[in-house]
Amino acid sequence: QQPVQSPQAVILREGEDAVINCSSSKALYSVHWYRQKHGEAPVFLMILLKGGEQKGHEKISASFNEKKQQSSLYLTASQLSYSGTYFCGTDKGVTGGGNKLTFGTGTQLKVEL
Amino acid sequence: DAGVTQSPTHLIKTRGQQVTLRCSPKSGHDTVSWYQQALGQGPQFIFQYYEEEERQRGNFPDRFSGHQFPNYSSELNVNALLLGDSALYLCASSVGLGLYEQYFGPGTRLTVT
DSSP states (O other), X not given: OOOEEEOSEEEEETTOOEEEEEEOSSOOSEEEEEEEOTTSOOEEEEEEETTSOEEEOSSEEEEEETTTTXXXXXXXXXXXXXXEEEEEEEEOOOXXXXXXXXXXXXXXXXXXX | XXXXXEEOXXXXXXXXXXXXXXXXXXXXXXXXXXXXXXXXXXXXXXXXXXTTEEXXXXXXXXXXEEEEOTTSOEEEEXXXXXXXXXXXXXXXXXSTTSSOXXXXXXXXXXXXX
């Protein structure tokens, strides 16, 4: 089942902060975050693994609550370049399965001057 | 260093026809995943290839098939095209079957008329 993201859309002024949430109804092994600008391919932001390990951007932070099967992406001091659609991708950790990601519903973020 | 490349960029086919899409992974990557992205939706996992074998598959019918070559490039074949197959088809490459970031190609826009 597809993870649910909230909010669906958000408009920020440059310099403001935002939080994007991702919730799954199923047990998760990892959560992956991607940003996609209009007409472009998704770009990797971060991976959060069960147990707390993180890999990704230095300027973007995220959390992963394994018990609640939720993840949040924190965007601080937003810049115009942060605009785009953010997707979380969840993985159930199938043995030897690699990155079989189920992507969420997406959050459209627009940063204005 | 070339990133993930896909061909063709755009394709228009008629219902019932067959189509082949191609993908070359990023240098150093040996795993290729294919996704279908409908307008306004998140990418949906089709399947993943590693060591020339299909390792995982999403909820797509057998009309969708693939292949990976010894040089790690990959093809996605879709038979008996339906109007609902119209979408952006994204290829993503990564390393092995571990939880590493995926690099997406620009996609192939398929329109079925």
